[in-house]
Amino acid sequence: MSYAVNNIALYLLVPIFFLDSKANITKKLKALKTHKASVLFIAFFLVQCVGYFYSEDKEFALRRIVVLLPLCLIPPIMFLESITKKNVLKLLCFLKYSIVITFIGLIISHVFILQRTLNTFVHFTIEEQLGVSQFYIAFIVFLPILISLKSILEQKQLILHTILLCISVGVLFLLGNKTILFFLFASWIYFITSLFLKRKQKNAYFLMIIGCVCLFAAMQTPILKNRINVFIKTTDLNLETIITKNKYTQTKNTFEHRLLINYLALKEIGQSLPFGVGTGDFQSALKKQYKTINFKAALKGELNNHNQYLSEFLKTGFLGGILFLWLLFCLFKKIKTKYFFYPFILTFFSFACVVESYLDRQHGVVIFAVLIPFLYVLDKSLNTMAYKTN
Structure with missing residues (x-):
């Protein structure tokens, strides 16, 4: 779906959440206060907002916050609703x-x-x-x-x-x-x-x-x-060889690109801790590192981190990085023995975050904010004999 259609569909879930009996709405809002995963999703989004204030590129930071907004609104709705x-x-x-x-x-x-x-x-x-x-x-x-x-x-x-x-x-x-x-x-x-x-x-x-x-x-x-x-x-595994190859030619080996980006991102993270470079400046910080070694493919393609874990540490330092890991840990703790869909997709997402910055695009945000919580509710319903309707 297009960006616009996706956004409309996502934000329609918010009023739908309140199209319920007063008793159910009250019950869901009370449950939200003690639902750790939902609280961590909201906290993770708020950290991105904090990173806005010490970003130099405020416009880019605001665009990133708008893309990540569903992380604050949608997971609580998905987790706290029920399906027969x-x-x-x-x-x-x-x-x-x-x-x-x-x-x-x-x-x-x-x-x-x-x-x-x-x-x-x-x-x-x-x-x-x-x-x-x-x-x-x-x-x-x-x-x-x-x-x-x-x-x-x-x-x-x-x-x-x-x-x-x-x-x-x-x-x-x-x-x-x-x-x-x-x-x-x-x-x-x-x-x-x-x-x-x-x-x-x-x-x-x-x-x-x-x-x-x-x-x-x-x-x-x-x-x-x-x-x-x-x-x-x-494919080469020697870092100096990879740097030399990518300095003089625009290579197409994406595995080597990721190794080199991780190396440069770690250098930048080391210089920006404990708070990171800011929600709006992580891409420009990477570009600065690309220029130091004349990384041709990354400069031309304006490549992002291609690693969600490093991306969070680069953006908002220890706070964002550790909070993202804590959120994933909390999601893994919700896995039950007979669950089938939720553990598989959550594991794939966590594994793939090593080689892709999923939350840089709206499609990735939809996967994290909608698909993963929904599959949890789906597995929970499949493994519960008693069910209820709104």
């Missing part, structure tokens, strides 16, 4: 079909209407036409994967859900992002191992076969082969 188990099941059924059909439509349009090759699907259809990075799209694609996988493990409509699972995994392979694929592979190993430990051998072998078939098919695609070959042939 019946409606959860309806929603999951809708999502597993609608998301898969949408991506099939996008691929058909890209290949047959726009007459472009699959190698350009990410750059043209996803990034240029939709204006969304593959890092954010992955969260959407993971939903039908998880829904189908849960149904397979519960022995429900095996053929249908196997087809949906394979299509969704195929879309992830088509995105071709190394971080996403690494997490997908690690998750596959985890699920298989846990099934063996639970002595569910049939499910484990079934999942193993599906994974092997998908992996074999993916390895035949030019886009994945090309990205793996480029990564293997062009």
